[in-house]
Amino acid sequence: MPNNEDKYEIALIGNPNVGKSTLFNALTGENVYIGNWPGVTVEKKEGKFSYNGEKFKVVDLPGVYSLTANSIDEVVARDYILNEKPDLVVNIVDATSLERNLYLTLQLMEMGTNLLLALNKMDLAEKSGINIDINKLEKLLGVRVVPISAAKKMGIEELKKVISEEVKNKKFTKIEYPKLEPYIKKIVSILQKDENLKKYNLKYLAIKLLERDKYIEELIKNSKVWSELSPGLNKIMEELAKKYGEPELGIVEERYKIIDKIVSEVVKKTSGKLTTTQMLDDVLTDEKVGILLLIPMLWMLFKFAFVVSSPFSAMIDYGFGVLADIVKSSIPNKFIASLLSDGIISGVGAVLTFFPILAFLFFALSLLEESGYMARIPFIADRIMNKFGLPGKAIIPLVMGFGCNVPAIMATRTIENEKDRILTIIINPLMSCSARLPIYAFFAGALFQKYQGLVVISMYALGLCLALILAVLFRKFIFKSSPMPLIVELPPYHLPNLNVVLMNTWDRVYDFLKKAGTIIVFGVMLVWFLSVYGPSGFLGVDALQNPQLIENSYVAIIGKTLVPIFSPMGWDWRACSALVFGFIAKEVVVGSMAVLYGVGEENLVSILAKVFTPVSAYAYMAFCLIYTPCLATLAVIKQEIGWKWAVFTLIYELVLAYIVALIITVVGSGIIVVCKSLL
Amino acid sequence: MYPLAFAKEGETVIVKSINAGFGAIQRLSSMGLNIGSKLKVIRNQNGPVIVSVRGCNIAIGKGLAMKIIVERV
Numbered sequence: 158m159p160n161n162e163d164k165y166e167i168a169l170i171g172n173p174n175v176g177k178s179t180l181f182n183a184l185t186g187e188n189v190y191i192g193n194w195p196g197v198t199v200e201k202k203e204g205k206f207s208y209n210g211e212k213f214k215v216v217d218l219p220g221v222y223s224l225t226a227n228s229i230d231e232v233v234a235r236d237y238i239l240n241e242k243p244d245l246v247v248n249i250v251d252a253t254s255l256e257r258n259l260y261l262t263l264q265l266m267e268m269g270t271n272l273l274l275a276l277n278k279m280d281l282a283e284k285s286g287i288n289i290d291i292n293k294l295e296k297l298l299g300v301r302v303v304p305i306s307a308a309k310k311m312g313i314e315e316l317k318k319v320i321s322e323e324v325k326n327k328k329f330t331k332i333e334y335p336k337l338e339p340y341i342k343k344i345v346s347i348l349q350k351d352e353n354l355k356k357y358n359l360k361y362l363a364i365k366l367l368e369r370d371k372y373i374e375e376l377i378k379n380s381k382v383w384s385e386l387s388p389g390l391n392k393i394m395e396e397l398a399k400k401y402g403e404p405e406l407g408i409v410e411e412r413y414k415i416i417d418k419i420v421s422e423v424v425k426k427t428s429g430k431l432t433t434t435q436m437l438d439d440v441l442t443d444e445k446v447g448i449l450l451l452i453p454m455l456w457m458l459f460k461f462a463f464v465v466s467s468p469f470s471a472m473i474d475y476g477f478g479v480l481a482d483i484v485k486s487s488i489p490n491k492f493i494a495s496l497l498s499d500g501i502i503s504g505v506g507a508v509l510t511f512f513p514i515l516a517f518l519f520f521a522l523s524l525l526e527e528s529g530y531m532a533r534i535p536f537i538a539d540r541i542m543n544k545f546g547l548p549g550k551a552i553i554p555l556v557m558g559f560g561c562n563v564p565a566i567m568a569t570r571t572i573e574n575e576k577d578r579i580l581t582i583i584i585n586p587l588m589s590c591s592a593r594l595p596i597y598a599f600f601a602g603a604l605f606q607k608y609q610g611l612v613v614i615s616m617y618a619l620g621l622c623l624a625l626i627l628a629v630l631f632r633k634f635i636f637k638s639s640p641m642p643l644i645v646e647l648p649p650y651h652l653p654n655l656n657v658v659l660m661n662t663w664d665r666v667y668d669f670l671k672k673a674g675t676i677i678v679f680g681v682m683l684v685w686f687l688s689v690y691g692p693s694g695f696l697g698v699d700a701l702q703n704p705q706l707i708e709n710s711y712v713a714i715i716g717k718t719l720v721p722i723f724s725p726m727g728w729d730w731r732a733c734s735a736l737v738f739g740f741i742a743k744e745v746v747v748g749s750m751a752v753l754y755g756v757g758e759e760n761l762v763s764i765l766a767k768v769f770t771p772v773s774a775y776a777y778m779a780f781c782l783i784y785t786p787c788l789a790t791l792a793v794i795k796q797e798i799g800w801k802w803a804v805f806t807l808i809y810e811l812v813l814a815y816i817v818a819l820i821i822t823v824v825g826s827g828i829i830v831v832c833k834s835l836l
Numbered sequence: 837m838y839p840l841a842f843a844k845e846g847e848t849v850i851v852k853s854i855n856a857g858f859g860a861i862q863r864l865s866s867m868g869l870n871i872g873s874k875l876k877v878i879r880n881q882n883g884p885v886i887v888s889v890r891g892c893n894i895a896i897g898k899g900l901a902m903k904i905i906v907e908r909v
């Protein structure tokens with residue numbers, strides 16, 4: 158059935174962390190990321206399912222508390238509902254906090270959408286002794302309500318059935334606020350004189366005007382009835398201000414009046430609250446203990462990823478070595494054999510060796526998110542973050558940056574203030590992502606065998622320190638305001654669902670594998686081609702093993718142009734050109750070194766030990782940590798905050814990387830001179 | 837009446853006024869904290885304040901908690 162006519166569009170909307178993505182996955186069989194903290198989904202995601210032969214397109218929206226567009230994720234959700242006009246809006250409501258969740262429901266009803274309520278986390282509600290009278294709730298709201306448990310996959314079939322009924326049964330919700338109705342009527346009577354506004358729900362516009370919604374105000378100000386409306390509206394606002402303190406609080410209070418009434422009629426609580434959360438929070442959010450625990454927590458995360466993955470890495474390493482030999486000896490065409498074994502297999506192999514570490518790192522990060530601990534980190538770190546001019550919420554993107562800067566930068570979307578958000582984004586590339594780990598691991602293995610772990614960790618610490626120092630500087634000289642105060646929900650802890658954690662890990666790992674199969678293969682092939690060709694033409698595949706030949710290749714020319722710039726650090730041209738290719742993706746630095754030094758991976762370590770000194774290696778590692786965000790990161794910075802900031806980030810990082818590498822060289826050599834003279 | 841930032845842990849209070857900017861008021865009300873809501877103070881040390889309101893725990897930065905005026909019940 159290729160035609161689009163029989164396809165209905167439904168949208169999943171709800172407060173953050175109510176289980177929208179879990180339900181989306183259960184409905185569509187997709188695998189979008191899930192976590193127990195508000196703000197996991199920041200972009201809308203689309204999927205499909207069919208029921209009784211009919212097709213439905215489902216859209217998973219970012220979680221929002223209201224439709225007033227305070228932050229980017231709210232804008233995404235609201236624009237979608239307002240402009241795309243889905244056939245059915247499925248409002249996911251957390252049964253354990255109906256009272257708070259209904260606030261959004263009422264706003265959806267004001268919009269006059271075709272609405273359906275999915276009452277999620279019923280399992281949890283039952284466990285905590287919360288009883289909800291579904292029939293009464295349906296009657297009071299005038300909306301169908303389906304109890305489900307998305308995580309336990311209960312009620313999903315029933316929900317599909319009701320969805321398929323309700324998409325056809327086009328009835329639109331209505332809601333009345335008795336105390337405000339006269340004002341609303343008055344405003345609507347004027348608004349309806351403008352033909353251009355007919356496409357909107359006028360009552361909704363009127364309510365939004367009472368709420369002083371900037372977006373709607375702008376819309377009406379451009380309408381021809383504005384001059385007629387504004388004197389009356391001003392009077393109404395004055396009246397409301399007298400009654401409610403602030404005019405916009407009027408609608409808030411009236412909404413909660415209705416909610417309180419509904420809740421008192423449908424919710425029965427039989428026992429108290431969950432106590433594990435209280436117990437854990439007594440410890441984890443304690444002012445002193447909380448911070449003391451945060452650092453070991455993160456340290457454990459890394460240690461876990463490194464230790465558990467090392468045997469797997471060794472296996473993959475060995476496998477690629479064998480594969481390269483087989484390919485080389487069994488393919489008669491020398492050109493192709495070299496491209497495959499010296500180029501792709503040794504280059505990509507060097508990168509894929511780190512695949513297990515990444516997988517375990519992502520697994521550990523997901524555990525952190527699913528348990529509910531991630532949600533506490535902004536709280537624990539708020540005061541410290543503020544000292545560096547950052548909002549508390551900035552800590553989540555910073556921690557996520559240890560995995561990959563791309564989703565980390567997307568995660569800043571929950572930061573309400575635009576300046577705070579820009580600042581958080583432009584320092585994020587300094588957080589050492591997993592792609593840079595292979596570089597440290599090689600150099601640490603080659604030159605710092607005794608202190609491998611310490612040297613690697615020091616890179617992460619260096620990145621974090623620089624990020625914080627720059628945050629202070631940027632805040633002082635560019636964004637001259639103070640960060641917005643923290644407002645964040647702390648969801649209850651729960652035992653991570655292994656299935657969810659594994660699926661999340663797979664989601665991230667899959668991205669990495671895709672990258673290895675495309676951009677990294679491309680990067681190392683490029684290096685290979687530029688190594689066997691030069692201005693004089695084809696040099697022969699022996700170039701990679703023959704130092705005299707490769708001197709005439711393009712890659713040597715690129716590298717040698719850079720050598721003078723980096724002469725204080727003493728890096729050879731191979732190392733310099735690897736930096737150029739690393740711009741594509743940081744993994745390519747190691748991949749291209751493996752190609753350029755013409756060796757398999759195990760030998761790379763021994764060659765590096767000869768070509769570098771500990772000081773030049775440490776400076777090189779630091780340079781790789783800091784210099785330029787990779788292409789994907791630059792692209793996401795541009796997408797989020799524009800070209801100007803992407804270019805700014807690129808330039809400041811290049812300058813900073815150079816300065817830091819220079820300082821390391823000078824100080825490092827100084828220390829060595831002193832040590833020698835003492836001996 | 838005193839700012840929320842001065843409330844003690846374990847205390848139950850009622851919100852009397854919120855003297856913050858427009859955005860913060862909107863945000864707080866949509867999360868269940870508006871004038872007249874009953875809050876239980878869960879955590880109030882040097883960092884942000886954690887309150888339980890309408891069945892949810894929310895953390896509020898100290899500076900903002902200074903602007904939320906409450907009264908003991």
Ligand SMILES: Nc1nc2c(ncn2[C@@H]2O[C@H](COP(=O)(O)OP(=O)(O)OP(=O)(O)O)[C@@H](O)[C@H]2O)c(=O)[nH]1
Binds near residue numbers: 279309
């Ligand atoms: N007990 C229980 N937990 C659930 C249920 N559905 C989801 N969860 C958990 O609730 C948390 C949030 O789930 P998500 O699907 O990421 O929530 P979301 O609404 O997409 O959240 P945002 O993207 O942050 O807005 C996760 O830890 C889930 O495991 C359920 O039916 N019962």
Ligand SMILES: [Mg+2]
Binds near residue numbers: 178191197220
């Ligand atoms: Mg989600």
